[in-house]
Amino acid sequence: MPESFDLSKLDEVLSHYRGERGALIPVLQEAQNVYGYLPEEVLRRISRDLKVPLSKIYGVITFYAQFYLTPRGKHVVKSCQGTACHVRGAKGVLDSLCRELKVEPGGTTEDLRFSLETVACVGTCFLAPVIMIDRDYYGKLTPKRAVDALKKYSPDGKKEEA
Numbered sequence: 465m466p467e468s469f470d471l472s473k474l475d476e477v478l479s480h481y482r483g484e485r486g487a488l489i490p491v492l493q494e495a496q497n498v499y500g501y502l503p504e505e506v507l508r509r510i511s512r513d514l515k516v517p518l519s520k521i522y523g524v525i526t527f528y529a530q531f532y533l534t535p536r537g538k539h540v541v542k543s544c545q546g547t548a549c550h551v552r553g554a555k556g557v558l559d560s561l562c563r564e565l566k567v568e569p570g571g572t573t574e575d576l577r578f579s580l581e582t583v584a585c586v587g588t589c590f591l592a593p594v595i596m597i598d599r600d601y602y603g604k605l606t607p608k609r610a611v612d613a614l615k616k617y618s619p620d621g622k623k624e625e626a
C-alpha cells in the first residue's frame with residue numbers, strides 16, 4: 465500500500481510556477497524541501513500539473529545528485545574518501561560507520577535517523593580523516609571516535625534537538 469502524502473503544500477508550490485517555462489527543477493527542489501525526498505505520488509502530481517512526462521522527471525532526478533527518491537535520515541553523515549583522508553585511514557572509519565549504522569554507503573538507517581554518504585573531499589584535508597555530520601566536522605578520527613561522534617546525535621545525545 466503506497467504511503468499517502470498531504471499534497472496541499474505541493475499544490476501551493478505548483479501554483480507559484482504554473483505556466484512558467486523551466487519550472488521543473490525549482491518545483492522539484494521545493495517539493496523535496498517540503499517532503500524531505502521525492503515520493504512517487506508527488507512526482508505524479510508534478511507530472512500532471514506541469515505536463516511533463518514522468519519519464520522525463522525521473523531522467524532529471526537521476527541526473528542531479530541533489531534529488532532523492534527515498535527517505536533520508538534526520539542526520540546526514542558524510543565520510544570523506546578523498547586522497548588525504550584515504551591515506552590516513554578513511555576506509556576503516558567508513559567501515560566502522562557502516563557496521564554501527566548497519567547500512568552501506570548511500571543507505572539510510574531503518575529508524576530514519578542517519579543517512580550515510582561518501583564524499584571526495586570536504587576541504588579540511590589537514591584534519592584527515594574527516595567526517596561531517598550535518599554541518600559539523602569531525603577530524604583526525606579513528607574508527608572508534610567516528611562511532612562516538614554518532615552518539616551525540618542519538619535520541620539522548622546533545623545534538624538531537626539542534
Ligand code: FES
Nearest residue numbers: 544546549585589
Ligand atoms: S581528502 Fe578528506 S578533507 Fe580533503
